[in-house]
Amino acid sequence: MSVLLRRSCRWCHLSRTEVVGLSQVDAPGRRCCSSVQVQGEVRVRFAPSPTGFLHLGGLRTALYNYIFAKKYAGAFILRLEDTDQSRLVLGAAESIEDMLEWAGVPPDESPRRGGPLGPYLQSHRLDLYSQTAQQLVRSGHAYYCFCSPQRLELLRKEALRSGQTPRYDNRCRHLRADQVQEKLDQGTSHVIRFRLEAGVESFQDLVFGWNRHEVAQVEGDPVVMKADGFPTYHLANIVDDHHMKISHVLRGSEWLISTSKHLLMYRALGWKPPTFGHLPLLMNKDGSKLSKRQGDIFIQSFQRDGVLPEALLDITTNCGSGFNTNQMGRRIDELISQFNPSKITTHSALLDLENLPEFNRIHLQQRIEDEDQCVLLIKDLQRQVREAHRAEIQEEEVLHEDYIRRVLHLRKGHITSLKELVSPNYSYLWVRPSFTSQQVAALTAEAPHIALLMLKLIEERGQQLTLDQLSTDLKRLSKQTKATKYREVMKLLRLALSGLQQGPSVAEMMVSLGPAEISHRFQKLLLLSETS
Incomplete structure (x- = not known):
């Protein structure tokens, strides 16, 4: 398939030759208005390290890769870069794939699903990295480095003491062949270190435009193969991207400065590099960096707190770029259809998690209104009710599908998550309330009369309980009392129905509970008020 991405440029008065010669360091943000032609099959990858669990920043990178792949009928690959064996977190690898599937962005190829170009764990590809590193050594593009950790630490401390950026001094690149062999x-x-050479070629990034970083001027030769036989990121990612036929690398902008170094490796190996696009960072609303130490940014935390996955996808794209317009309430199919890579901007996306409940409310309402999704919500809420009120439930009818469906439809648009419905404010839906004769007497002496009026009303209405009709009925009922004002009547009814002083309207509570349960609660009120 062929995909044409067009990007406008305020610098288009420059000739193509002039633009190619620009350095991103010298002219940040300059973009050429030329088009980027993408040929062949689209294959993108999300390649996290299982040194921690999936967080919002990682999910956003995965999401943009997934959307890009599905937009252009390509494949989305999950590859786990587990070469830093000392920092691996138990269970993180499995959890990352679990959370991608939960979020609705499942990979087409992965450690769990397999695929034609695996394995998809880097620790299972060590022979391939070793062969490539040896190929670089034989061609003179890499060399053995025997410097001890102690010497490297001294170099680092000396650089810091003199106010310089620490860098390797390339000492071992000058060893003679006989010294190396000895x-x-x-x-x-x-x-094994890769030789950084001057003469870096410019590359056109899908987001940041033309870039060139003369890495040899500011960095020492990087390690590509560690002493333990594991590769570093710089080698492993280009080897895997090549052999997995990755067409586009969409990753965080923190890797932009390393891309010229990676392109030198591609050139040394004689491989065609993929097209690069570096995504702007996802940051807190105050511009500070999202930190993994913020416990609430991990996807498992959102899942535990009842946040819907589509709400997470919606808020992370809504605060960013890549779409012609931003709007709340978009689901994954809409994100794919509206995605426009040329609209991705270079400035950071500022995430305001205080808006997440509103996103969740919108998506929860959409789920309730979708019959298939509503059935799943009912099962989930049944489970939560059992867990929260197992010992208190007097009537199993509260777990019936029809009853829970009625509750969901009445509260849609008002609640931000299912967890609210099992909070104390909504316990009346599942458990009959407790209240005392003293509480009743403090409200009105006409409680028995009001209870009888309510029982008569319910008998007359039967199963035909609607919000509008009940609102009218309750106003008329309050006029049939002698000394009790409408406000006190409502307080009494609320007490009998829920045991609470605030919450949904009395009419809505009645519609939720249904005639039989309402009658039971007002019979209790009548009995309690008559014996007080």
Whole structure:
């Protein structure tokens, strides 16, 4: 398939030759208005490290890759970069894939699902990295480095002491072949470093435009193979992207400055690089960086708190870019259809999680109104009610599907999550309330009369309980009392129905509970008020 991405440019008065020569460091934000032609099959990847659990920033990167793949009928690959064995977190690898599936952005190929170009765990591809590193050594693009950790630490401290950025001094690149062989024969611990050379070519990033970073001027030669036989990110990611036939690399903008280094490796290996697009960072609303130490940014935390996955996807795209317009309430199919890569901007996306309840309210309402989704909500709410009120439920009818469906439809648009419905404010839906004769007497001496009026009203209405009719009925009923004002009548009815002083309207409570349960509660009120 062929995809054409067009980007306008306020610098288009420059010739193409002039634009290609620009350095992003010298001219940040300059973009060429030329089009980027993408040929062949679209394959993108999300490649997190299982050194921690999936958080919002990671989900956003995965989401943009997923949307891009589905927009252009391509494949979305999950690859776990687990080469830093010392920092792996138990269960993180499985959890990352679990959370992607929960969020509605499942990979087409992954460690769990498999695929034609696996394995999808880097620790299972060590031979491939070793072969590639040796190929670079043989071609003279990499070399063995025998510098001890102690020497490297001294270099770092000296650089900091003199106010410079720490960098390797490339000492071992100048060893003679016989010196290298002698150390190898002695079994001296070593790493393999890639030779950074001047003359970096510019590349056109899908987001940041033309870029070039002369990495050899500011960095020492990077390690590509560690002493333990595991590759570093710089080698492993280009080897995997090549062999997995990745067409586009969409990753965080923090990797933008490393791309020129990666392109040097592609050139040294004689491989065609993918097209790069670096996504702007997702940040807090005050502009501060999202931190993994913020416990509430992990996807498992949102799942536990009753946040709907589509609400998370909606808020992370709504605060960012990549769409012609932003609007609340978009589901994944709408995000895919409205996605426009040329609209991705370079400025950071500011995330205001205080708006998340509103996003969740909108998406919960959409689920309630969809019959298939509503059935799933009913099952989930049944489970939550059992867990929250197992010992208190007097009537199993409160767990019936029809009853819960009625509750959901009455409260849609008012609640932000299902968890609200099992909170104390809504316990009256599942458990009969407790109240005392003293509480009744404090409101009015006409409680027995009001209870009888309510029982008569329910008998007359039968099953035909509607909000509008009940609102009218309750106003008329209050006029049949002698000394009790409408406000006190409503307080008494609310007490009998819920045991609470505030909450949904009395009419809505009655419609939720139904005639039989209402009668039971007002019979209790009558009995209690008559014996007080």
